[in-house]
Amino acid sequence: MLGTALREDIRELIERREWDAIREGLSELDPADGAELLSELPEEEHAVVFRLLPRQLLADIFEQLPLEDQVRNVAALSNEQVETVLNEMAPDDRTRLLEELPANVVQRALESLHPEQLRVARRLLGYPEGTAGRVMTPEYVALPALITCAQALKEIRQKARSAETVSSIFLVDERGRLVDDLELSQIVLADPQTTLASLADGSYVAVSATLPQAEVVRLFEKYDRFALPVTDSVGVLVGIITADDVLDVAVREATEDMQKLGGSEALEAPYFDVGVGEMIKKRGGWLAALFLGEMLTASAMGHFEEDIQKAAVVALFVPLIISSGGNSGSQATSIIIRSLALREVTLRDWRKVFSRELTSGLMLGLGLGVIGFLRIVLWNRLGWHDYGGHPYLMGLTVGIALTGVVLAGTVAGSMLPFLLRRLGLDPASASAPFVATLVDVSGLLLYFLVATALLRGTLL
Amino acid sequence: MLGTALREDIRELIERREWDAIREGLSELDPADGAELLSELPEEEHAVVFRLLPRQLLADIFEQLPLEDQVRNVAALSNEQVETVLNEMAPDDRTRLLEELPANVVQRALESLHPEQLRVARRLLGYPEGTAGRVMTPEYVALPALITCAQALKEIRQKARSAETVSSIFLVDERGRLVDDLELSQIVLADPQTTLASLADGSYVAVSATLPQAEVVRLFEKYDRFALPVTDSVGVLVGIITADDVLDVAVREATEDMQKLGGSEALEAPYFDVGVGEMIKKRGGWLAALFLGEMLTASAMGHFEEDIQKAAVVALFVPLIISSGGNSGSQATSIIIRSLALREVTLRDWRKVFSRELTSGLMLGLGLGVIGFLRIVLWNRLGWHDYGGHPYLMGLTVGIALTGVVLAGTVAGSMLPFLLRRLGLDPASASAPFVATLVDVSGLLLYFLVATALLRGTLL
Numbered sequence: 001m002l003g004t005a006l007r008e009d010i011r012e013l014i015e016r017r018e019w020d021a022i023r024e025g026l027s028e029l030d031p032a033d034g035a036e037l038l039s040e041l042p043e044e045e046h047a048v049v050f051r052l053l054p055r056q057l058l059a060d061i062f063e064q065l066p067l068e069d070q071v072r073n074v075a076a077l078s079n080e081q082v083e084t085v086l087n088e089m090a091p092d093d094r095t096r097l098l099e100e101l102p103a104n105v106v107q108r109a110l111e112s113l114h115p116e117q118l119r120v121a122r123r124l125l126g127y128p129e130g131t132a133g134r135v136m137t138p139e140y141v142a143l144p145a146l147i148t149c150a151q152a153l154k155e156i157r158q159k160a161r162s163a164e165t166v167s168s169i170f171l172v173d174e175r176g177r178l179v180d181d182l183e184l185s186q187i188v189l190a191d192p193q194t195t196l197a198s199l200a201d202g203s204y205v206a207v208s209a210t211l212p213q214a215e216v217v218r219l220f221e222k223y224d225r226f227a228l229p230v231t232d233s234v235g236v237l238v239g240i241i242t243a244d245d246v247l248d249v250a251v252r253e254a255t256e257d258m259q260k261l262g263g264s265e266a267l268e269a270p271y272f273d274v275g276v277g278e279m280i281k282k283r284g285g286w287l288a289a290l291f292l293g294e295m296l297t298a299s300a301m302g303h304f305e306e307d308i309q310k311a312a313v314v315a316l317f318v319p320l321i322i323s324s325g326g327n328s329g330s331q332a333t334s335i336i337i338r339s340l341a342l343r344e345v346t347l348r349d350w351r352k353v354f355s356r357e358l359t360s361g362l363m364l365g366l367g368l369g370v371i372g373f374l375r376i377v378l379w380n381r382l383g384w385h386d387y388g389g390h391p392y393l394m395g396l397t398v399g400i401a402l403t404g405v406v407l408a409g410t411v412a413g414s415m416l417p418f419l420l421r422r423l424g425l426d427p428a429s430a431s432a433p434f435v436a437t438l439v440d441v442s443g444l445l446l447y448f449l450v451a452t453a454l455l456r457g458t459l460l
Numbered sequence: 461m462l463g464t465a466l467r468e469d470i471r472e473l474i475e476r477r478e479w480d481a482i483r484e485g486l487s488e489l490d491p492a493d494g495a496e497l498l499s500e501l502p503e504e505e506h507a508v509v510f511r512l513l514p515r516q517l518l519a520d521i522f523e524q525l526p527l528e529d530q531v532r533n534v535a536a537l538s539n540e541q542v543e544t545v546l547n548e549m550a551p552d553d554r555t556r557l558l559e560e561l562p563a564n565v566v567q568r569a570l571e572s573l574h575p576e577q578l579r580v581a582r583r584l585l586g587y588p589e590g591t592a593g594r595v596m597t598p599e600y601v602a603l604p605a606l607i608t609c610a611q612a613l614k615e616i617r618q619k620a621r622s623a624e625t626v627s628s629i630f631l632v633d634e635r636g637r638l639v640d641d642l643e644l645s646q647i648v649l650a651d652p653q654t655t656l657a658s659l660a661d662g663s664y665v666a667v668s669a670t671l672p673q674a675e676v677v678r679l680f681e682k683y684d685r686f687a688l689p690v691t692d693s694v695g696v697l698v699g700i701i702t703a704d705d706v707l708d709v710a711v712r713e714a715t716e717d718m719q720k721l722g723g724s725e726a727l728e729a730p731y732f733d734v735g736v737g738e739m740i741k742k743r744g745g746w747l748a749a750l751f752l753g754e755m756l757t758a759s760a761m762g763h764f765e766e767d768i769q770k771a772a773v774v775a776l777f778v779p780l781i782i783s784s785g786g787n788s789g790s791q792a793t794s795i796i797i798r799s800l801a802l803r804e805v806t807l808r809d810w811r812k813v814f815s816r817e818l819t820s821g822l823m824l825g826l827g828l829g830v831i832g833f834l835r836i837v838l839w840n841r842l843g844w845h846d847y848g849g850h851p852y853l854m855g856l857t858v859g860i861a862l863t864g865v866v867l868a869g870t871v872a873g874s875m876l877p878f879l880l881r882r883l884g885l886d887p888a889s890a891s892a893p894f895v896a897t898l899v900d901v902s903g904l905l906l907y908f909l910v911a912t913a914l915l916r917g918t919l920l
Contacts, residue, residue, distance in 0.1 A: 030663055032682045064682075157649050166645040167627040167686065185626040188648055189617050203490055221711060222492045222524075224704040226627065226686045243703035244684040250707060251681060254714030255798050261721060262794020262892060263787055270804035271795065276816055280823050283791050287866075290787050291828050295835060297779035302845065308772035312765045315775040319757035319782055319900055326786070327723055327750050327893040331743045334722020335731065338715050344730035356736055363740050368751050375755060385762065406747075432722060432892045433787040440779055 010037055014045075023052045026061065035064035047076050059088030068269045070097050074105055083112040090164060091117075092137040092245060095124045099134070124239075132216050133209040135249060136230045136239030139164045143196060145171045145179055150192035156184070168227040170237055171196055178229050178237040180204050206231045209238055216241060217250045218343050257341055260426070261334055263290065263433035286431070293437045297322075297444055304448040311459040313387055314451050317372075317398050318444065324368055325405035325443040326436030332357060332413030333435045340417055340427050350418045354411070361410030365403035373399035388459045397454045401447040408446070409439040467493055474501060474509075483512045486521065495524035507536050519548030528729045530557050534565055543572040550624060551577075552597040552705055555584045559594070584699075592676050593669040595709060596690045596699030599624045603656060605631045605639055610652035616644070628687040630697055631656055638689050638697040640664050666691045669698055673709050678803050680706045717801055720886070721794055723750065723893035746893070753897045757782075757904055764908045771919040773847055774911050777832075777858050778904065784828055785865035785903040786896030792817060792873030793895045800877055800887050810878045814871070821870030825863035833859035848919045857914045861907040868906070869899040 010025040014037070026034045026049075038049060038061060050058055050073075062070065062085045074082055074097070086094060086109055098106055098121065113121055120138055127133025141159045143152055152169070160166050169187060171179040180200035190199055205223050207216055207230045219228060220243055230239040256266035265282040267274050274282070301308070301318070308315045336353065339345040345353060373395040380391035387394040413435045417427035452460060470485040474497070486494045486509075498509060498521060510518055510533075522530065522545045534542055534557070546554060546569055558566055558581065573581055580598055587593025601619045603612055612629070620626050629647060631639040640660035650659055665683050667676055667690045679688060680703055690699040716726035725742040727734050734742070761768070761778070768775045796813065799805040805813060833855040840851035847854040873895045877887035912920060 028663070030665065030683065032684070036682070064684075153648060156645075160645055160649055165686075166648075167643075183627075184644055184648065185616075185620055188613060188626075188644065189620055203488070205490065217707070217711070220704065220707055222496070223490065224492070224524075226625075226703060243686060243707060244680065247677070247680055247703060247707050247710060250710055251677070251714070251802070254711070254718070255802065258714070258718055258721060258794055258798045261718060262790050262792075264791040264795065267795065270802070271799040272804065272809075272812070276819050279816070280820050283788075283820065284824055284827055287784070287787055287791065287824055287828065288831065291780075291784055291831060294780050294783050297783070298776045301776045301779065305772045305776065308768065308775050312768035312772065312775070315768050315772070315778070316758045316761045316765065318775070318778055319761065319904065320751075320754050322779055323754050323757070323782070323786070323893075323896065323900055324747070324751055326783070326896065327747055327754075328743075330722050330891075330893050331724040331747065332722075334718055335724065335727065338718045339731040342711070342715065342730070344732065349732075352732070356739070359736050360740050360743065364744055364747055367744055368747065371748065371751060431790075433783075433790050436783065436786065436896075440783055444779060 011040075014041060014049075019048070019052050022049065026053065027057055031057070031060040032064045034061045035066075039065055039069050043072060043076070046073055047078075047081075050077060050081055055084045056088060059085050063089050063093050066270065066273070067096065067100055068273050071100050074101060074109060079112065082109065086112055087114055087117050090137055091120050091124060091139060092135055092164075092241075094121060095134055098125060099129065127209055130213050131209065132207045132211045132213065132230050132241060133239070135213060135216070135245050136209070136241045137164045138239045140168075140170060140227075140229075140237075140240040141166055142170045142172045142176075142237055145173070145197040145200060146195055148192065149187045149190045149194050149196065149199075152187050152196055153192075156187075164240065165227055165242060168225075168229075168240070169196075170229050170240070171200055172237050176237060177235040178204070178206055178231050181229055204229065206235075207241060208233070213249050214253060214341060215343070217246055217253070220246045253341070257337060257428040260428040261337060261431050263287070263431040286433070290433050290437050294440060296441045300441055300444045301448075304452075307448065307452060307460050311388055311455070313385075313394065314397075314448075314455070314459070317401075318447065320372070321398065321401050321405055321447050322440045322443045324402055325409035325439035326432075327409070328361065328364055328406045329409035329413035329435035329439050330432035332361075332410045333417060333430045333432060336414045336417045337428050337430060340421060347418060347421055350415070353414055353418070357410050357414040358407075361407040362403070364410065365406030368406055369399035369403035372402045390455070390458050393454055393458060397447075397451050400454075401443070401450045404446050404450070405439065405443040408442055409435070412438055412442075467497060470497055471500075474505075479508070479512050482509065486513065487517055491517070491520035492524045494521045495526075499525055499529050503532060503536070506533055507538075507541075510537060510541055515544045516548060519545050523549050523553050526730065526733065527556065527560055528733050531560050534561060534569060539572065542569065546572055547574055547577050550597055551580050551584060551599060552595055552624075552701075554581060555594055558585060559589065587669055590673050591669065592667045592671045592673065592690050592701060593699070595673060595676070595705050596667075596669070596701045597624045598699045600628075600630060600687075600689075600697075600700040601626055602630045602632045602636075602697055605633070605657040605660060606655055608652065609647045609650045609654050609656065609659075612647050612656055613652075616647075624700065625687055625702060628685075628689075628700070629656075630689050630700070631660055632697050636697060637695040638664070638666055638691050641689055664689065666695075667701060668693070674713060674801060675803070676701060677706055677710045677713070713801065717797060717888040720888040721797060721891050723747070723891040746891070750893050750897050754900060756901045760901055760904045761908075764912070767908065767912060767920050771848055771915070773845075773854065774857075774908075774915070774919070777861075778907065780832070781858065781861050781865055781907050782900045782903045784862055785869035785899035786892075787869070788821065788824055788866045789869035789873035789895035789899050790892035792821075792870045793877060793890045793892060796874045796877045797888050797890060800881060807878060807881055810875070813874055813878070817870050817874040818867075821867040822863070824870065825866030828866055829859035829863035832862045850915070850918050853914055853918060857907075857911050860914075861903070861910045864906050864910070865899065865903040868902055869895070872898055872902075 013021045141163050169182045181204045227240050227242045259266045376395035379385045416430040421427045473481045601623050629642045641664045667688050687700050687702045692698050719726045836855035839845045876890040881887045
């Protein structure tokens with residue numbers, strides 16, 4: 001990578017505050033590298049560097065900054081700089097920035113847009129959050145089907161500057177409806193006198209503007225394209241989505257799901273960009289909610305306090321039993337949440353999943369139950385514990401409870417994501433800790449019910 | 461999407477076993493749709509349909525089948541069909557298939573390759589698993605820098621058929637070393653008599669063939685390209701990686717990490733493609749291992765059996781305390797695992813993370829500790845429980861234990877992924893259940909130590 005040495009040089013220049021040389025250097029770097037350098041600078045210096053940069057370079061570098069740096073900078077930049085940046089930015093990147101700005105800043109941002117760009121920005125923001133419309137760009141090349149390849153190349157030359165890509169060319173009819181898509185290479189490689197129509201094979205994949213972004217990721221995964229056209233409800237071409245933006249969407253969604261699965265709110269920024277206070281807030285809310293739920297375990301156990309008083313040995317296996325339920329629930333929920341996100345499994349499949357997980361849960365539960373039983377009998381044989389003289393009954397109690405708890409954990413963990421989606425909520429909120437908390441209370445009750453049934457008259 | 465109606469038709473034809481019409485229909489569909497249809501068929505019919513298809517269509521559709529279907533089909537297809545498919549497949553997709561085939565089948569597969577393709581396949585498989593070399597394709601267009609755009613277009617026309625993309629063109633010197641990359645559009649839009657060298661700006665991003673795939677994903681995310689060149693240790697261009705393949709890598713890696721985070725092995729196939737037996741195996745191993753670890757809780761509590769016998773009330777809070785440790789550990793580990801995967805955080809940052817998590821853990825722990833204390837005092841005031849007459853001491857015990865356990869969970873959950881990476885293991889193995897199990901045992905000991913210290917002489 002040619003940029004590495006240069007990047008080091010600029011880093012030095014920045015430390016020495018040699019502003020002219022910095023401008024020189026930044027203009028030779030890839031904007032992504034420039035943005036990376038910039039985001040290492042203390043925030044108050046961003047504005048200084050921005051003032052040095054020519055308009056286009058400013059916009060190019062700004063576009064590549066991490067979203068949270070963009071948001072901060074919109075507040076820090078002069079009105080004129082904001083105007084430059086927002087008007088020159090790619091419309092899809094701009095949408096994403098506008099989504100994140102606080103409401104009062106959005107107003108100021110929109111006012112700085114030129115009429116044409118304002119129209120574009122408003123239209124893109126008009127699509128519901130999380131849909132294809134919010135990640136598409138209207139900067140594509142669309143051509144009528146009946147022109148020749150030579151004419152097409154002339155048109156493409158003219159439109160190239162304002163297009164996100166010219167690698168894919170879209171054919172539209174007189175009403176702007178999408179007819180087909182072509183690769184630039186097909187046009188370049190064909191006889192210049194051929195019409196575009198004769199290159200078309202009528203097979204294309206289009207994305208509806210209101211399609212959820214997760215589905216867009218699936219389409220890109222399936223069809224292996226670099227760009228897909230986006231159409232409105234009557235088939236009019238309204239934008240394109242490119243593979244690089246879809247990659248960002250896919251990575252972001254997986255990150256959010258994983259953080260939720262772990263039982264916290266999505267951080268929405270890289271680890272070190274989230275202040276410790278913010279981090280505590282994002283985690284504390286769920287942690288406290290789970291804690292309140294978990295308090296029920298104390299109440300549940302309270303009902304059996306006398307039994308514990310009689311035979312403390314019963315209490316020894318409480319952590320083992322509830323954690324096994326939590327672990328099996330965590331496995332099931334993480335597998336199902338991901339399968340739902342990847343559309344491997346849909347809401348309709350819940351019965352099929354239920355019956356599979358019932359089988360899995362039963363087998364896993366029986367497996368652990370047997371190990372648990374053997375553990376108790378073995379400890380007794382080795383003389384490590386006497387279990388009030390009833391090792392087999394104790395072993396049976398623990399074994400049965402384990403089977404039931406693991407079964408319950410597996411089924412609850414697999415069904416909860418379906419239930420949440422059915423209620424219109426995010427399945428990823430069925431976090432591992434959430435499922436564990438659910439299973440802890442029911443697992444405790446189950447264990448003590450089995451214990452009182454089997455041990456009454458002997459230990460209890 | 462034009463294909464939908466057609467797809468329904470073909471589905472019907474398949475049900476009616478009208479083979480000729482099926483071939484017709486499949487040749488009009490996008491191969492990805494054809495593959496989707498095919499994978500809905502019972503396996504024994506795959507071979508029947510394959511026999512109908514012309515060579516290229518067979519290869520195109522095969523390439524788009526889910527990997528596990530490909531693996532199964534290699535066993536089911538005739539030698540001749542395997543030969544067709546493997547020789548016509550894109551080299552990067554073929555590498556991925558060969559990676560998954562059992563060793564004896566790989567041998568047969570390699571033998572069916574023509575000498576040229578065999579050379580390519582062996583070279584790609586020569587790179588370590590999980591590196592850029594394993595997802596790249598050698599089917600790109602490389603040109604010398606000194607030819608004119610007109611000459612270049614002629615060359616590109618000739619090479620187009622055997623290239624994965626001609627949207628990016630790579631300039632190399634006489635030794636094959638990468639000099640720069642150009643977009644096809646730049647060449648098309650330039651004066652035909654200009655040399656390629658004069659279009660070059662010498663700034664390009666190249667990927668080393670041995671770079672881990674996770675880093676390749678980061679590069680694509682950062683630089684927003686459709687294709688990146690791959691070079692060997694001396695800068696010779698050896699392949700290209702395209703954004704669509706990187707998307708697949710990113711999605712696959714996130715899926716594996718999420719499944720591991722949930723405490724099972726990565727499934728490596730869509731949910732319904734994993735048999736119930738296989739599913740139980742993938743989950744049972746970890747579940748049993750965690751269970752064995754969790755058995756230590758019973759031993760740990762066993763040491764305090766007499767105390768519990770004296771004051772069963774102490775046992776009531778065990779589930780609450782250990783689950784709080786588990787929950788905070790689950791949050792921390794999921795956040796850190798993802799940050800490590802995204803390279804937001806690197807191994808070197810462990811001290812910084814440690815000090816942040818120490819603060820977070822302490823604050824979160826104090827928060828829960830206070831709630832726990834208040835809960836006990838409140839229950840006492842309301843007359844719901846008397847806590848052996850010592851509600852404040854009991855509340856203090858639980859509060860202190862909670863603070864310590866949440867702190868321990870947070871720190872252990874955040875540091876374990878670093879430790880695993882340092883040992884050369886996968887950080888994602890620090891699953892939520894694994895961390896919870898660790899914290900359960902230490903949490904129990906902590907709780908009972910605090911309890912015996914504070915309650916000796918009163919309750920105990």
